[in-house]
Amino acid sequence: MTEMVATRQAYGDALLELGEKNKDIVVLDADLSKSTTTAKFGKKYPERFFNMGVAEANMMNTAAGLATCGKIPFVSSFSIFATGRAWEQVRNTICYSGLQVKIVATHSGVSVGPDGASHQCIEDISLMRTIPTMGVVEPCDAVETRKAILAAVDYKGPLYIRLGRAAVPVITKKEDPYTIGRANILRTGDDVAIIACGALVVHSLTAADMLAKEGIKAAVVNMHTLKPIDQELLIKVARQANAVVTAEQHVLDGGLGSAVASILARTYPIPIEMIGIDNRFGQSGEPDILFKEYHLLPDDIVLAAKRVVGRKKK
Known part of the structure; x- marks a missing residue:
């Protein structure tokens, strides 16, 4: 039977790995940390976790400031808010300066389900892909999500990683090669x-x-x-x-x-x-x-x- 794991769950676990290895990793969330699973990081590393409340634009600006001080911020919310509500701050504050901010958004696509059109972000790839200096990644399963999150630290510049809500089949293996930019x-x-x-x-x-x-x-x-x-x-x-x-x-x-x-x-x-x-x-x-x-x-x-x-x- 094929294992089913949500990519957002793999994200939370990968953050714990990073937190232990790299003290410069900080995590910001917009009052959705249980859903995005960044709460795992917040519980273990409270001094490096910032719940910014329902203030996504401010969250992006704060992440940019932390990046200028040598930190590597991972910023999370639902994709509709991370890419839509905060688009101007992502463009002007993060990407214009080419800062090391990693935006990891969950609940993308129609697979969000019953939450409906207001929360089913189906435009986020387009919104992020058109911004100069921004990289865009969408893993296919939990195993690949872990690889993407770990690789994001060494990726130079801003990066958008698109994750989902629902559990999906695990179809890749730990030993499979993975490099951002290589299909x-x-x-x-x-x-x-x-x-x-x-x-x-x-x-x-x-x-x-x-x-x-x-x-x-x-x-x-x-x-x-x-x-x-x-x-x-x-x-x-x-x-x-x-x-x-x-x-x-x-x-x-x-x-x-x-x-x-x-x-x-x-x-x-x-x-x-x-x-x-x-x-x-x-x-x-x-x-x-x-x-x-x-x-x-x-x-x-x-x-x-x-x-x-x-x-x-x-």
């Missing part, structure tokens, strides 16, 4: 390349299995870093397959699909299909029902793969 090929295939991030990586693997039964060989790439994106590997798999499907739990505008299309349009134009949320807000509902409503399931990836294979030049 991982999880499955090889030369008929179509599926480029995915976050919760849709496991759906892409399932889709590849379904396609294999129909004689279609699909590569699956875990594009855990959306910025700086791994252009070299992306172009490599695109050349091998000559058809690409992107899969993300995010609006199509400004997300993974947009990033992939932008690169391939300049370097290797081929047919592309995109799985994502098409110009809609979220709504209240259980995650599995919402994934069906927004066409984010393996079946949807399979259909997109068949469409894009049919568009390949003969």
Whole structure:
């Protein structure tokens, strides 16, 4: 049976590791530390934990100040507040100066579930990816989340790490390589390349299995870093397959699909299909029902793969 762990849970555990190893690690939260799981760090290292209250903009400015004093702040809230409510402070105070602030936001995407559209941030990748100097990472499971958090300390400059609320299958292993900015090929295939991030990586693997039964060989790439994106590997798999499907739990505008299309349009134009949320807000509902409503399931990836294979030049 596949182990199910929420990426936010892995975040809290990874912070404890960092706290023990590095005394310059400080953690700030906006009165949501139980939900983001930063409360674990606060309980063990209270002198390095700051509950800033419901004041996200002030939290980002405080984190920036701590970074100028040699600290490495990890700043957390729900993604809608960390990237939306505090966007100006992230842009002008943190990113303009290229400070070592790590924004780790939880409760992203429609998988937040019953909390509804107000809390289902499906625009955060776009909001963060467009800011100069900001890196953007979305781990696919708990194991990869731990690696991302540990690697964030050595990443030069501001970094946004996107995490979820619900438990997701653990599909990577501790020994698997992980480097921010370097994608991982999880499955090889030369008929179509599926480029995915976050919760849709496991759906892409399932889709590849379904396609294999129909004689279609699909590569699956875990594009855990959306910025700086791994252009070299992306172009490599695109050349091998000559058809690409992107899969993300995010609006199509400004997300993974947009990033992939932008690169391939300049370097290797081929047919592309995109799985994502098409110009809609979220709504209240259980995650599995919402994934069906927004066409984010393996079946949807399979259909997109068949469409894009049919568009390949003969």
